[in-house]
Amino acid sequence: MSLQDITNDQLHALSFASAGEQARALAEGRVSAVALLEHLLARIDRFDGAINAVPVRDDERARAAAREADAALARGERRPLLGVPVTVKESFDVAGLVTSSGNPAFADNVAREDSLAVAALREAGAVIVGKSNVPLGLADLQSYNAVYGISNNPWDPARTPGGSSGGSAAALAAGYVALEIGTDIGGSIRIPAHFNGVYGHKPTAGLVALRGTGVPSGRHAERDLVVAGPLARTASDLELALGLLINRDPLLAKGWKANLPPARHARLSDFRVLVIDQWPGSERSVHERQVSERVVDRLRTQGVQVSRPADLPPGLLPDLVRSHRVYRSLLGSSLATPPALSEAAQQRFEALSPEDDSADAAWLRASTLRHSQWLQDHEARVALRHQWERFFAQFDVVVTPVAPLPAFRHNHDEPKDARTYPVAFEDGTREVRFLDLFAWAGLPVLPGLPATSFPIGLDDEGLPVSAQAVGAYLEDRTTIAFARLLEEAYGGFIAPPGYEDSVAAPATPATPAAPTAPAA
Incomplete structure (x- = not known):
């Protein structure tokens, strides 16, 4: 087997790997950040016409970030997500990208700086690939809007991936990225996770700072009941991401720090349920x-x-x-x-x-x-x-x-x-x-x-x-x-049929006759 074949096998094996596994492969030199990114961008190119999970792409800046990650890895730097590609819910500000929450009135609202949650991912070394789809105003159990169109479920494109973090969960299930961040006020992390067969965590209220999310931009007060949290294909990645996302508010950090208690039990048999x-x-x-x-x-x-x-x-x-x-x-x-x-x-x-x-x-x-x-x-x-x-x-x-x-x-x-x-x-x-x-x-x-x-x-x-x-x-x-x-x-996550990766690429799932997004 040639070196190129080995590299392809390794990349295919990482398509549905956890973010932690991808980070270890990068740190151990088994794959480069550039190669992993290009592999996952190719998956998005190949599959996203059918599901439209990631309508906002940032390929060139992601490529630059992957090159920087490879240079850092070569210098011996180690960070929890160094070189790992991720996407984020469209409502999170990413500097230079639009935050509209699916509302045409904000279709030109380009963020000046990263939200606190996105900044935390970057600090951990993550490569921001793009932004995942949402419903209009983040207010639905489906993800469609007049700005980005309709998102479909990888398990059955005639069905919704859920909302409002629907694109987030679909991107994970389709093997685009291993980690996402979403928000939740009425199940907007957990219901899409359920509909797509991935993991989602709604944190304790107030634990993850929401600064830099939603529209209009520049709000200081956090909306009642809303939380931000991670979605992933493994529970261990939820734990990893939660540790990165807490304690990010600069004002609170002056005097307060959340030190979460450890899990009550290390064995399943000890739980009282x-x-x-x-x-x-x-x-x-x-x-x-x-x-x-x-x-x-x-x-x-x-x-x-x-x-x-x-x-x-x-x-x-x-x-x-x-x-x-x-x-x-x-x-x-x-x-x-x-x-x-x-x-x-x-x-x-x-x-x-x-x-x-x-x-x-x-x-x-x-x-x-x-x-x-x-x-x-x-x-x-x-x-x-x-x-x-x-x-x-x-x-x-x-x-x-x-x-x-x-x-x-x-x-x-x-x-x-x-x-x-x-x-x-x-x-x-x-x-x-x-x-x-x-x-x-x-x-x-x-x-x-x-x-x-x-x-x-x-x-x-x-x-x-x-x-x-x-x-x-x-x-x-x-x-x-x-x-x-x-x-x-x-066991946990199962890859949807037709999206499993292999050296011999499976056929692209058929695009359904989906309804047209209504005008806002």
Whole structure:
């Protein structure tokens, strides 16, 4: 075998390697940063016409950065991501590139400097390849907009990769890069990770600085409930990236530093786990049942102590329904410029009874929430965080589904709040409202808890299935470790058919007849 053949084999082997594995290959001289970058750029050229995960490319500056990384490696420098190609969610500022959040009004908004998160990746030696696609205003479970078009799922291009970090998760699943960063307020890291079969971590609230994200540029105040965090193909890369992303705010760094506690356990069998698969007051979907059965079987096989809500003493588990009402209230009121209610939603708002304390009512009232009511909701949020702290004195993680369904087919009907999606139940398939898909995703958001989405195989249709592990406040390392231990025992990420790399290149997946992105 010639040297060129060996180099090609090594490059193909790195297409779906972890960021940590790529960094080790670079440090050991088994591959150059330039060769790795060119290999992955070629994959994007080859596959991205079908999925449109990375519509913003920065090839020439990436090539310059790869050359600099090779020179640094030759000098003996070692950094966690030195020479490793990465992409970032479009809403993160990258100096010299547009940040639009998919909004045509900001299509010429060129960032002057890197966001704090992107600067952290560069400092670690990462090569920024480009930016991944998002929905308009980062406000959808699908990733399409009038600036960049529609992103498709590598597992089935007729389906969405999710949102709002949909391009991020699709880029990982397609083998473009090994690491991404996204944001999450309603599952925007974890749901795309689930839909594409990769890993995603929603950090504890406030842990990762958001400066330099979103539009308009130049904001100092961080939006309520939003967090930034990593997506990857392995749990170990989540741990690696989290360590790089924390403690970046220059003002806080003057006097404060987050020293996260280590993972509670090093063995899976030592974990105390509560599994929830049915949202209170709702019917359990087939997908939710499949998630819990698979997780419980694996955990009990490993000797893990698994409990169900019926096993708990009264009052230990916080009231999920009440919490969801507060979440919907603060979520809706967190928007600086809330979208106008659809005609049907406006009619429901006008017909609300003053005594209606449901989650739907909270959502409808959110855009006109008085500050006094916001303060009451905020107090409920902080009290809830303390309730969860008491709960986590007896349990280590809570495992739930990420969503009640796998990746769904593109649906760009307007208005968005009137969309429904087919969800399978034991007695048949029924349409479920858009607003009813966020219960599991919202569970850790209101109290600001860490949550790690991790893949657990495929369903009967060959689509990725994931669960999420929720942990105690600031115990991010515990949920990531839990996902890593399950990965070590049962495997994790699976490459989508047709995207696996080999010396003999597989055929490019067919481009589906996808709907056209509506004008903004």
